[in-house]
Amino acid sequence: xxxxxxxxxxxxxxxxxxxxxxxxxxxxxxxxxxxxxxxxxxxxxxxxxxxxxxxxxxxxxxxxxxxxxxxxxxxxxxxxxxxxxxxxxxxxxxxxxxxxxxxxxxxxxxxxxxxxxxxxxxxxxxxxxxxxxxxxxxxxxxxxxxxxxxxxxxxxxxxxxxxxxxxxxxxxxxxxxxxxxxxxxxxxxxxxxxxxxxxxxxxxxxxxxxxxxxxxxxxxxxxxxxxxxxxxxxxxxxxxxxxxxxxxxxxxxxxxxxxxxxxxxxxxxxxxxxxxxxxxxxxxxxxxxxxxxxxxxxxxxxxxxxxxxxxxxxxxxxxxxxxxxxxxxxxxxxxxxxxxxxxxxxxxxxxxxxxxxxxxxxxxxxxxxxxxxxxxxxxxxxxxxxxxxxxxxxxxxxxxxxxxxxxxxxxxxxxxxxxxxxxxxxxxxxxxxxxxxxxxxxxxxxxxxxxxxxxxxxxxxxxxxxxxxxxxxxxxxxxxxxxxxxxx
Amino acid sequence: xxxxxxxxxxxxxxxxxxxxxxxxxxxxxxxxxxxxxxxxxxxxxxxxxxxxxxxxxxxxxxxxxxxxxxxxxxxxxxxxxxxxxxxxxxxxxxxxxxxxxxxxxxxxxxxxxxxxxxxxxxxxxxxxxxxxxxxxxxxxxxxxxxxxxxxxxxxxxxxxxxxxxxxxxxxxxxxxxxxxxxxxxxxxxxxxxxxxxxxxxxxxxxxxxxxxxxxxxxxxxxxxxxxxxxxxxxxxxxxxxxxxxxxxxxxxxxxxxxxxxxxxxxxxxxxxxxxxxxxxxxxxxxxx
Numbered sequence: 001x002x003x004x005x006x007x008x009x010x011x012x013x014x015x016x017x018x019x020x021x022x023x024x025x026x027x028x029x030x031x032x033x034x035x036x037x038x039x040x041x042x043x044x045x046x047x048x049x050x051x052x053x054x055x056x057x058x059x060x061x062x063x064x065x066x067x068x069x070x071x072x073x074x075x076x077x078x079x080x081x082x083x084x085x086x087x088x089x090x091x092x093x094x095x096x097x098x099x100x101x102x103x104x105x106x107x108x109x110x111x112x113x114x115x116x117x118x119x120x121x122x123x124x125x126x127x128x129x130x131x132x133x134x135x136x137x138x139x140x141x142x143x144x145x146x147x148x149x150x151x152x153x154x155x156x157x158x159x160x161x162x163x164x165x166x167x168x169x170x171x172x173x174x175x176x177x178x179x180x181x182x183x184x185x186x187x188x189x190x191x192x193x194x195x196x197x198x199x200x201x202x203x204x205x206x207x208x209x210x211x212x213x214x215x216x217x218x219x220x221x222x223x224x225x226x227x228x229x230x231x232x233x234x235x236x237x238x239x240x241x242x243x244x245x246x247x248x249x250x251x252x253x254x255x256x257x258x259x260x261x262x263x264x265x266x267x268x269x270x271x272x273x274x275x276x277x278x279x280x281x282x283x284x285x286x287x288x289x290x291x292x293x294x295x296x297x298x299x300x301x302x303x304x305x306x307x308x309x310x311x312x313x314x315x316x317x318x319x320x321x322x323x324x325x326x327x328x329x330x331x332x333x334x335x336x337x338x339x340x341x342x343x344x345x346x347x348x349x350x351x352x353x354x355x356x357x358x359x360x361x362x363x364x365x366x367x368x369x370x371x372x373x374x375x376x377x378x379x380x381x382x383x384x385x386x387x388x389x390x391x392x393x394x395x396x397x398x399x400x401x402x403x404x405x406x407x408x409x410x411x412x413x414x415x416x417x418x419x420x421x422x423x424x425x426x427x428x429x430x431x432x433x434x435x436x437x438x439x440x441x442x443x444x445x446x447x448x449x450x451x452x453x454x455x456x457x458x459x460x461x462x463x464x465x466x467x468x469x470x471x472x473x474x475x476x477x478x479x480x481x482x483x484x485x486x487x488x
Numbered sequence: 489x490x491x492x493x494x495x496x497x498x499x500x501x502x503x504x505x506x507x508x509x510x511x512x513x514x515x516x517x518x519x520x521x522x523x524x525x526x527x528x529x530x531x532x533x534x535x536x537x538x539x540x541x542x543x544x545x546x547x548x549x550x551x552x553x554x555x556x557x558x559x560x561x562x563x564x565x566x567x568x569x570x571x572x573x574x575x576x577x578x579x580x581x582x583x584x585x586x587x588x589x590x591x592x593x594x595x596x597x598x599x600x601x602x603x604x605x606x607x608x609x610x611x612x613x614x615x616x617x618x619x620x621x622x623x624x625x626x627x628x629x630x631x632x633x634x635x636x637x638x639x640x641x642x643x644x645x646x647x648x649x650x651x652x653x654x655x656x657x658x659x660x661x662x663x664x665x666x667x668x669x670x671x672x673x674x675x676x677x678x679x680x681x682x683x684x685x686x687x688x689x690x691x692x693x694x695x696x697x698x699x700x701x702x703x704x705x706x707x708x709x710x711x712x713x714x715x716x717x718x719x720x721x722x723x724x725x726x727x728x729x730x731x732x733x734x735x736x737x738x739x740x741x742x743x744x745x746x747x748x749x750x751x752x753x754x755x756x757x758x759x760x761x762x763x764x765x766x767x768x769x770x771x772x773x774x775x776x
Binding site for chain 2: 118121122124128131132139140142263264265266267294295296299306307309310313314
């Protein structure tokens with residue numbers, strides 16, 4: 001079937017300057033997409049509109065919603081879901097999987113080192129200032145040995161495909177990366193809407209995430225505990241990722257708790273239950289370091305548990321991820337990732353890093369100030385895509401403003417060349433047709449004691465606004481089901 | 489010479505409404521080290537809640553209290569018996585030894601090992617000034633410079649209780665040129681760190697019968713690290729090296745690491761809290 005006969009793709013406009021995930025360089029549909037393309041082409045656009053609205057309703061009815069901070073009238077939104085899946089073949093996936101594990105392991109060793117002997121600093125691979133000036137470096141973690149030697153139990157790695165066809169990592173999220181529940185819900189929604197398409201592909205399942213997560217949490221139980229009691233702690237129902245917290249607790253079969261449900265007695269953590277206190281051994285925490293324990297960190301935290309950190313320090317409870325992992329999540333540390341991987345693993349990085357200019361270095365600052373229109377300027381310590389300036393989208397006046405900000409506080413900024421994220425056909429409501437939209441991929445890597453696991457799928461995020469490069473859900477992004485094909 | 493002390497710490501708390509849940513952490517136990525021995529600890533509270541002996545995030549011993557019943561009023565009383573000896577004497581340092589120390593301080597290894605006590609915090613941040621407040625004399629030894637700094641802080645700030653609180657930053661302290669012991673300690677630490685010498689804030693008890701300045705609460709002083717000696721105590725409020733009149737409890741980057749009492753109290757309305765510390769040496773008690 002040729003492109004023209006395919007009615008739902010008849011108006012698809014392919015910009016040859018962009019890397020399109022479903023077309024090869026000559027403008028032909030890639031083999032792995034052909035079957036899917038044919039099946040979708042058998043539907044009319046009206047069928048598609050109907051299916052799409054059903055899928056949306058299904059998300060809303062399941063309560064899979066989130067909130068955007070900083071808007072005046074906060075409301076629950078659904079994370080827009082696109083029915084046209086993204087397919088990753090076996091060979092490419094191997095690279096992504098091995099690359100994600102490599103980074104997670106290197107970061108774990110880095111964290112151990114900077115909270116113990118600090119050899120990487122003494123060997124001058126990473127500058128001392130990176131640690132001393134980081135707001136996320138926790139002095140209290142010095143010399144602490146987390147159970148199983150694991151700091152970043154769960155890592156979310158944001159990966160893109162550039163127009164050169166290679167994968168690049170944009171960010172390693174190792175504080176409380178979110179999004180994994182969408183991966184599983186997207187699969188469910190697609191199965192409900194278009195079950196038949198799965199008959200034509202051998203796709204890896206994504207529903208094994210919860211069992212792997214639980215197994216990992218149990219593997220890092222405190223010393224002397226036989227069968228650990230694990231819980232998920234959430235800041236509460238007003239948190240933007242509350243759905244995910246409850247989903248993970250439910251699918252792991254463990255309790256979902258808030259700070260007020262726990263208390264600490266003689267440096268052990270207990271959960272209040274109607275049958276009396278029940279000891280807690282492993283906490284998958286979805287609250288930030290600063291809010292964990294009002295006696296140790298922010299005294300005004302109503303989300304945490306007084307005395308929790310002492311219990312952790314004494315080795316009576318495991319926190320996943322460990323406190324203080326945020327120091328390695330810093331965008332300035334990202335820029336040293338190739339060196340960090342080489343230093344600890346003696347390996348070449350499997351996934352590329354985007355070249356980064358450090359505004360804290362005078363010569364690089366000079367380059368950045370002179371080339372703002374060709375660069376992306378990022379604050380080193382903001383999450384969720386906030387505060388990012390994309391040089392070629394700025395007016396003269398805005399460029400001047402960015403220049404002023406960077407000049408005033410160079411340590412706060414890094415700059416990178418503007419990466420061209422690959423695009424993928426995405427159904428757009430307003431035009432009732434398929435259009436090219438930029439996509440990225442967040443993989444979820446689990447490290448446990450002698451255990452590593454990458455969810456075979458991950459979250460493909462779509463920048464829904466035309467031409468937009470920022471895919472975060474808080475910035476109006478959507479998502480796609482992501483298929484990893486089994487070996488033939 | 490050994491001195492035996494009895495330290496009495498008291499805290500009284502009165503709440504307008506019922507308190508339904510509360511957690512307290514006391515960082516008030518005298519430390520055990522080469523010059524201090526804790527002979528006896530007695531800690532009690534007026535509502536007979538159980539004491540939990542624990543540690544804080546930096547590993548210092550703490551007492552935690554988590555009452556199981558509601559209350560409107562609670563008092564805590566701690567009585568410690570401490571045996572205290574003088575510090576080991578600091579010998580005159582030869583010029584070559586001093587030079588070696590200076591070289592060591594400038595190595596990357598040293599800066600990494602002591603990074604925690606070399607970085608400035610919100611409370612030990614010096615405002616940008618055109619001329620430095622206090623300059624180290626390059627002809628004098630490290631130890632002499634620290635003594636000069638101790639003297640300078642003592643002279644520069646006037647001791648006046650009530651003009652600052654635990655959140656006061658150095659720009660305000662420098663402007664008004666007055667403060668209490670923690671402001672003296674913060675200023676000393678800030679200048680030390682600016683000159684590459686690790687220094688830490690120390691919280692503890694002062695023998696009130698010694699005639700030293702310090703109110704009837706916990707005292708604050710500092711320690712600076714000299715490669716040829718180790719950590720050495722300076723009390724800028726009194727312009728002395730610390731001695732057998734200083735009973736140490738904890739140290740940290742600044743007051744926030746050493747806060748003697750932290751609490752999370754679930755109650756509405758106003759409350760009143762007061763603290764008092766009485767330090768008596770055994771010898772003097774016998775004389776009475």
